[in-house]
């Protein structure tokens with residue numbers, strides 16, 4: 148996380164009054180320093196860009212950006228299919244174009260690979276933009292690279308509660324864009340879509356959001372559209388087994404092909420929330436569905452958000468006179484735990500979405516569930532199998548689209564993402 152992010156705020160503040168360094172940083176980054184004077188103290192001529200626009204994430208690195216990067220307030224998930232006649236050569240050229248553009252975009256620079264820059268992000272800083280690329284199962288057949296297809300990309304099993312739309316699922320290539328500014332995010336989306344031509348075209352696209360940084364008095368875990376604090380018990384980079392759980396080893400042990408070194412597998416699910424039904428429940432009933440308090444995310448057994456859940460704690464039920472578990476057996480946060488799933492764990496990094504209201508007036512809204520793991524068979528799959536069988540939350544959600552993608556390690560300077568696969 149920290150190794151990817153440098154704060155331009157810090158860069159600009161240490162540049163001090165020299166002007167030269169500030170100007171150099173500003174022009175190298177391709178964003179303008181505010182030039183309009185103001186008499187109300189809100190920012191005068193030459194005021195530095197010191198808000199969240201200045202945050203920059205590095206494109207080159209061991210892992211691709213957008214995995215351990217703090218989740219941004221705006222996200223675009225896009226799948227592309229290679230065009231008829233496009234094979235390995237065209238795919239390699241596309242990944243090269245995309246990687247060059249991603250590096251420019253993440254540095255806040257204009258992109259000119261598909262004609263002049265659109266100017267959509269002009270005046271803005273990089274705003275913590277990240278661009279992440281992945282390969283779907285179908286990519287390998289299209290490019291004659293079947294032998295390089297990881298076993299971990301085998302299609303996910305069917306789950307009994309699935310209502311999947313095939314047209315909005317899977318795809319040859321996957322791109323995740325995240326930024327803390329909607330114009331910066333759309334600028335990247337448009338640039339990458341233009342650069343895809345004529346090799347590939349959009350198969351599906353989903354737009355998501357999270358809370359804006361600075362919207363709360365202190366940094367907090369974000370809330371989802373059911374109003375719950377969501378993300379509390381994610382694996383932390385400081386955990387001893389974090390890398391082992393989330394990333395393919397730097398020297399794959401034979402389970403994964405070499406080109407997946409330092410990569411990860413991402414499962415993407417568009418999960419609609421049945422909000423009209425959910426909002427009929429009392430707060431207490433909603434809390435029992437999850438097993439945590441809505442107000443502060445603490446387990447129902449007490450404490451604060453980070454207090455360990457007491458799975459065996461009981462309370463005497465006034466009506467039946469029996470001792471009942473405080474956290475019900477089918478509570479979502481109980482049954483999704485690693486210790487209830489043979490150690491299976493994943494890094495959840497979702498965006499909320501809202502695509503308007505349907506003919507019945509119900510919101511088409513929910514979670515673009517994005518989770519990362521070294522192996523989906525030791526992450527998403529066993530947990531979703533368990534949830535599919537008996538999650539109290541199931542009555543209030545519907546899985547509508549699904550994707551599984553292999554996300555290779557980060558590109559070194561001068562390299563493009565996937566080069567070891569496409570030129571190996």
Ligand SMILES: C=CC1=C(C)c2cc3[nH]c(cc4nc(cc5[nH]c(cc1n2)c(C)c5CCC(=O)O)C(CCC(=O)O)=C4C)c(C)c3C=C
Nearest residue numbers: 375376377378379380418480483484485514527530531544
């Ligand atoms: C298969 C994996 C999971 C799906 C699909 C999923 C959907 C989903 N989850 C919420 C809300 C919450 N989930 C919480 C915890 C949690 N969820 C999963 C997995 C899936 N969730 C895991 C592994 C965990 C962590 C369990 C643990 O170790 O404690 C929580 C509690 C707070 C937290 O830890 O984040 C909430 C709230 C929704 C709304 C949803 C689908 C729309």
Ligand SMILES: [Fe+2]
Nearest residue numbers: 479480483495
């Ligand atoms: Fe969950």
